[in-house]
Amino acid sequence: MRFAFSGAAPIKKELIEAYENFGINIFQGYGMTETSPVISAENYFKKNPGSVGFPLPNVTVKINEPDENGIGEIIVKGDNVFKGYLHDKEKTDEVLINGWCHTGDIGYIDENGFIFITGRKKDMIVLDNGKKIFPEEIEFVIHNLEYVKDVLVFADNSNGNDDLKLTAKIKIDKKELQETFKDLEYNQILHKIWNDIKEINTTFPKYKYIKDVLITEEDFIKTTTLKIKRFKEIEKTKEELKNGKTISIKNIDID
Known part of the structure; x- marks a missing residue:
């Protein structure tokens, strides 16, 4: 085993380092069912502890209505984004706006393009x-x-x-x-x-x-x-x- 991908929740830095000491790279990623299901991930060439990596090819990520610190809702556009919820137009219209999938996750993109998640909009x-x-x-x-x-x-x-x-x-x-x-x-x-x-x-x-x-x-x-x-x-x-x-x-x- 040379590497593993992790999602759903952040991993402690110490745990990542412990695996690396055994020669196993842990790459953190991010996604949701509505994005089939991956949005971004780290890899051997693009890795930054605490981040969820870079957007996958043909996936565009931006921060909607960022505050003075560049923090706002993460929104996504790409062929991986779903077409809508079955028989639920109201919910679809809440999430899909002008082709952008509003994830409900709050975060920012640093100067190097790494995506960081700080929380959930509903938990703010x-x-x-x-x-x-x-x-x-x-x-x-x-x-x-x-x-x-x-x-x-x-x-x-x-x-x-x-x-x-x-x-x-x-x-x-x-x-x-x-x-x-x-x-x-x-x-x-x-x-x-x-x-x-x-x-x-x-x-x-x-x-x-x-x-x-x-x-x-x-x-x-x-x-x-x-x-x-x-x-x-x-x-x-x-x-x-x-x-x-x-x-x-x-x-x-x-x-």
């Missing part, structure tokens, strides 16, 4: 000041912590006021947690986790800072393809917070 959090947050980009960094099995970032206003508090719900890997924080008591472990999150915060603008962390050992609600059902999990979590079934790190005296 818009603050009162107009600032936009794509939870996936924060989740990806938190997921790099050894003891994190799953993570979900969402805006919480369950305290009853209008202020949105960016919260991270973390499903811990208990074995890795015990290995990472040997001989520490429970509150000391929580303190270490909070410090890790504060360290991650420093890599983002202040409006993207995680203000609270929820710890769980329970599995997240997922699809059959093991993707987190974001809105169902958020709804469940907010209900648990309201009923006191979930405890946040910030409600524990760890500072």
Whole structure:
């Protein structure tokens, strides 16, 4: 085995490097069923960790309505793009506009032509000041912590006021947690986790800072393809917070 392609979700840089040490190249790609199903991919000559590579031949990719940072919705045109949804003109008209397939994915194209995905349009959090947050980009960094099995970032206003508090719900890997924080008591472990999150915060603008962390050992609600059902999990979590079934790190005296 000399190489493998990966899609659906980003891979940790350390994992890619581990495979490369065995002589196996991991190339990341991007696509959807509506594009038959590949849009772009890395290869031996065009590779950039964190990106999903270059568009395939005869596929055109551009960013629709980019902001000041060049970030916007990824749209695609080419012979690979589908003709529409069977018996669903309304949905087809939402996705296919002037021959362009609107993917619903948010991202940018760098100066070298590599495509980067930052999140999903429907998952975007818009603050009162107009600032936009794509939870996936924060989740990806938190997921790099050894003891994190799953993570979900969402805006919480369950305290009853209008202020949105960016919260991270973390499903811990208990074995890795015990290995990472040997001989520490429970509150000391929580303190270490909070410090890790504060360290991650420093890599983002202040409006993207995680203000609270929820710890769980329970599995997240997922699809059959093991993707987190974001809105169902958020709804469940907010209900648990309201009923006191979930405890946040910030409600524990760890500072």
